[in-house]
Amino acid sequence: MPESSPLVPVRDVPPNAEIHPGELEHPVTPTPAFFVRCNFPVPSIDPAEHRIRIGGAVERAFVVSVEELRAMELRTVEVTTECAGNGRIGMQPPAPGVPWDDRAVSTAVWTGVPLRLLLERAGVSDDAVEVRFDGADGGELAEAGRFVSYARSLPLEKALDPDTLVALEMNGEPIPAEHGAPTRLIVPGWYGMASVKWLTGIELVTEPFQGWFQRDRYVYDPDTGEAPTPVTSMRVRSIIHRPLEGSTVKPGTLHVRGWAWSGDGSITKVEVALGGGDQWVEAALESHTTSPYAWVGWSCSLEVRTPGRHLLRSRAWDSAGERQPDRPPWNRLGYGQNAVRTIAFEVH
Template identity: 40%
Template sequence: MDGRIGDISAPGRIAEPDEGISMEELALAARNHGLPLEALRYDLTPAGLHYVLVHYDIPAADADAWELAVGGRVRTPLTLDMRTLKSFPAVTRRVTMECAGNGRARLSPRPVSQPWLVEAVGTAEWTGVPLRTLLAEAGVAADAVEAVFTGADHGVERGIEQDYQRSLPLPLATGGDPEVLVAYEMNGRPLPPQHGHPLRLIVPGWYGMAHVKWLREIALTDVPFTGFQQAMAYRYRQSPEDPGEPVTLIAPRALMIPPGFPDFMSRTRLVRPGRVRLEGRAWSGHAPVTTVEVSTDDGRSWSEAELAPPDGHRWAWRNWRASWTATPGSHVLSVRAHDADGHHQPLSQPWNRGGFANNLVQRIPVLCASGG
């Protein structure tokens, strides 16, 4: 998730069968927003349309006074201001970021948390310093096993006051594929406050909970990190007692720009008879997307869409398009992605208490009217 929301439903509460959106969810939704699906037309999501999820308050941050500490199991601890960080060679990476809870609201029973449908995603170009560059400057001790990242956002989880913290295994932190960034720009401009100004982590291919915002400390440890957001939150659980497996890489997903125009009373899209262009985006954190399929009959049959060729942006979504001849009547449009490692979107979604990685195929009800 971009920003972060603690896993309040793991091992917390599940919505009752007839329960609506809770006050807890309303409070979360009021400060967060998703991507309007028509914005899938943009290769790069404008910052104001990129999805946002913030767990605690957005902290006050003065870039001129900001410092990043790099310490723990290193030979030379560092304290870096923004001027020093920007003196290192910079790189820019185009990265699609998706919330781990995207699709959670479509599960039954529904976990009580940010009620995303499919809109918690966005793609931006992030500019900053490779994490491995900073760790090389500090010198990694031989016994280091993880890098722990601390944000300036601060709050209470289960009665315990804490900062937001996540960790990455050392091979990922020091490796080059994907190359983890300590970023200070989004789409060529300083990070907006809601996206972590002045400094954040970018972990290509991983769900957004790993992309720590308002980054102020990196500490290498010689034991695995067991903080709340690592050991308790963001784990695939079937029951409160289940220790679960950690949420990591983004599952494949394809989304379609809803065609035609909306009927707000029925929440159905309206199209006219004839040729209708279908298009959208597809991505996966596991491996490159190889195939996108489209269905116009609610998943009974599928045809292959045209997938844009690779453009050198391995960690960003790819455009797809298809043509459909609409006939009068009701239709349900769907789209699904397959990646090079054999992962694909399911037609029925396995359930977990946090509602994580729900990449069930998108369904768009469409009415084609016979009139002009």
């Protein structure tokens, strides 16, 4: 990608890229800057031919076309989505997997059919416990030693949430190929692995789903012999986008800005620390949207007079009472790394 790309590549094949630091200032991430996470090559799907099958433990299995979905009652939700592996590079020791820095997170406005409407039309059987979502992507996985298709499940309650969408549009346009065209699931508040791209199948299942991306990957493995548990909602986190890591600012008043989000409630407080130690200053929260699923802006002003290198941190609290931890919470595969990040910048 050229120098001016709004994305920073992490893996070339399949495409995996983080939002460029310079694009973090936008409340709604411009579509070309939205982070890209692909487990397999991007499927090429003809929207005119595309169908989603709704079946399994339902009264009336059916298939639905993109055209039919477009004719249904659509809903629009602004959602911050973060990769479950975001921040993996900061694990100590680093975990195996795609080495995401901390910018595998973006915000978009998604428009689509509430999944609930499709489930109601199908009639969910009493014995259904989860909904499995099948993507069109798949391939040979060395770690699995076999061909794996992408699939993930949701508990019924989250599947029936009115804001869980089968999305057709991203920021008012058809969804680009790398983001799941023509139809993807959007699960507000959950890490990105739940928002299955290139959605082709919705299956009501009567036992918890045991697929590769449900039980072997996207799980918290405590590495103690205890059973791993599937990754679900986004842990409370914040990111600084002004000043940027490695940037140079003039001595004087420093305007610090960033975002904070949580999948388990609203952001209640953000604090900022200049330098090491335990001196924290409360930032002002500045919501740009009424969506409970979008990150919240925050800012504060600090005086920085000493020329040279300085450190800066932010930490967020959510309405569930959780705060970002000082150190990365350990799990073998490096998911949910929401520890306070220290950035360095220069004053000159």
